[in-house]
Amino acid sequence: MLKLEHLSKVYRGGKKAVDDLNLDIKKGEFIVFIGTSGSGKTTALRMINRMIEPTSGKILINDEDVTKKNPVTLRRSIGYVIQQIGLMPHMTIRDNITLVPRLLKWEKDKKNKTAEDLLKLVNLPESYLDMFPSQLSGGQQQRIGVLRALAANQDLILMDEPFGALDPITRDTLQDLMKDLQQRLGKTVVFVTHDMDEALKLADRICIMHDGQVIQCDTPDNILSNPANQFVKEFIGSHRLVQEKPSAKLVDEVMITPVTISLEKSLDEAIRTMVQKRVDTLFVVDGQNILKGFIDVESITSERHRTQSVADAMDKDVFYVKNETKLQDTVRRILKRNLKNIPVVDADHKLVGLITRAHIVDMVYDTIWGDEDIEEQSTI
Template identity: 75%
Template sequence: MLHIENLRKVYRGGKVAVDNLTLDIKKGEFIAFIGTSGSGKTTALRMLNRMVEPTSGMISINGKEITKLNPVTLRRSIGYVIQQIGLMPHMTIRENITLVPRLLQWSKEKRDETAKYLLSLVNLPEAYLDYYPSQLSGGQQQRIGVIRALAAEQDIILMDEPFGALDPITRDTLQDLIKELQKTLDKTIIFVTHDMDEAIKLADRIAIMHEGKLVQFDTPDNILASPANDFVKEFIGSHRLIQQKPNIKTVDEVMIKPVSITVERSLDEAIRLMVKSRVDTLFVTDGQNRLLGFLTVESLTGNARTKKSVSEVYNRDVIFMKTGSKLQDTVRRILNLNLNNIPVVDDQQHLMGLITRANIVDIVYDTIWGEEEQELMDV
């Protein structure tokens, strides 16, 4: 779909920002460009929509050289999301989402349908379409920035560190969102980041750049298992040892059975279940076992003592993983967000399992030291 050959950018004064970059990107791939500051990753990205004009080399999309296309037409055919979001403050959310479709002269009916559909994908109320950006939180504005890039049905989306300025919880949530949207809508995403964990979590393949050159372009697992050189080894970091082992697991293989209670049950029943099961957290579900939230010992103190039902006191702000998620992503989420545990759900939000810190300790021990211990036993 996207072919880049001998791409080079030299700025005035002889500074080489990108040096003979060559790679191919397939339709529907999620590609991450990563490197240290000044490595050329953002310049490479911006040459793909001619925000920066190449000094030499060739870029083609579906066989068409982009230098032969009108730059404005090219940019309208490629989604673009930046860290600053760039929502127009004087426009409603509806107008922001449909900005490019309006320029492409879509009918009002089609624009409205698209705005409603995209807003539903990011779990925001339809009423928000008539709000202004200032009425939304930073995380909600970032969601709008993401779906605005999808509104014109472009096949290629460029994203330049879109989550870099966000707090860890919002960032984590939006990472999940963009990966899910990419799979659902079959978009090709080229994503610039300085965060190796983010690249590993999101990308199908990672392009590691250093001093303008592409030093390795491969899947996250292959890069972790076989770094191309010392720079890549140092960039990966020794603390990611668990990800370099060949027996990387998914959450499905190691999750345990969670203790849950349905939302209509009484608090007395919840307390008795906690005592009987010797846990300090219950996961709250509906009648179809769909995860709604959680209940902790702490949430049963103070004013909660006057309440009667689980529905009155449970916490709806629950962080979860999907079945099939890589274990390393769950490890990062638990450690980065300082969680004691994290539930696992399927695509229909059914509660399927639980990963705890105790799980992780056992897995890390087995992964990092298990083989060494086995060798000593064999001696």
């Protein structure tokens, strides 16, 4: 899909920002460039859409040499998301999302439908389309920035530290969103970050750069288990190498069966189920077992005088993970968000399991810190 062949950028004075970069990126891959400041990662990214012109080498998209294309036409065919978001403050969210389709002279109905469909993908209400960027939070604005990159249905999306300025929880949420959209829509993404945890979470392959060269480009698991040299080891950090050794374990291996209730049930039935099953949270599903939300003791207590319906009282904002997610990443999210549990869904959003904070405590100690504890005890 995307090939970089002997790509180099030399600035005045002979400084090589990128030195003979060769990379073959397959359709649907999520590639992350990471490195120290000045390593060449952003220069490499920006040469792909010719925001920076290469000194030498070729950039091939679907076997077409983009260095021979009109730069403006090229940029309109590639999605681009930056940290500063870059939304037009005087334009509505609808107009911001459909900026590139408008430049491509799409019909009005097609543009509007695209904006509406995309907004649904990120769980924002349609009323937001007629609002202005200043009326949205930073995280919401960055969601719109991602949607704008998807609006013209470009196959290739470039992202330059898009979540770097956000708070940790918002950043974590948008990382999940981007990975989900990328997989569902089959987009090819080239992503620049300085955050190793972000790279490990998102990438199909990580390209670690230093002094304009790719030192190692491989899957996260291979890099963690077989760093190419001492520089890579130090860049990753020994604490990650230790932490990620059990990363092959997936949520599927340890999840338990969640207690569920259907949408049409009453709050009285929900209470009876909680008492019978001795739980304080029920996960709400429809007739196809698709996760719709959750209801807990607190929500029942606060909503009981207003409604008798589970559907009306449930919280729809439920944080979940997909099956085949690494357990280590899920544990980190539980701790970061201070969650009691995380439901697990499949590709069709059907509820298939549950990871609880209480359930994983012993497993986490045994898997991650068990050996260390034993060694420490043996020295006492």
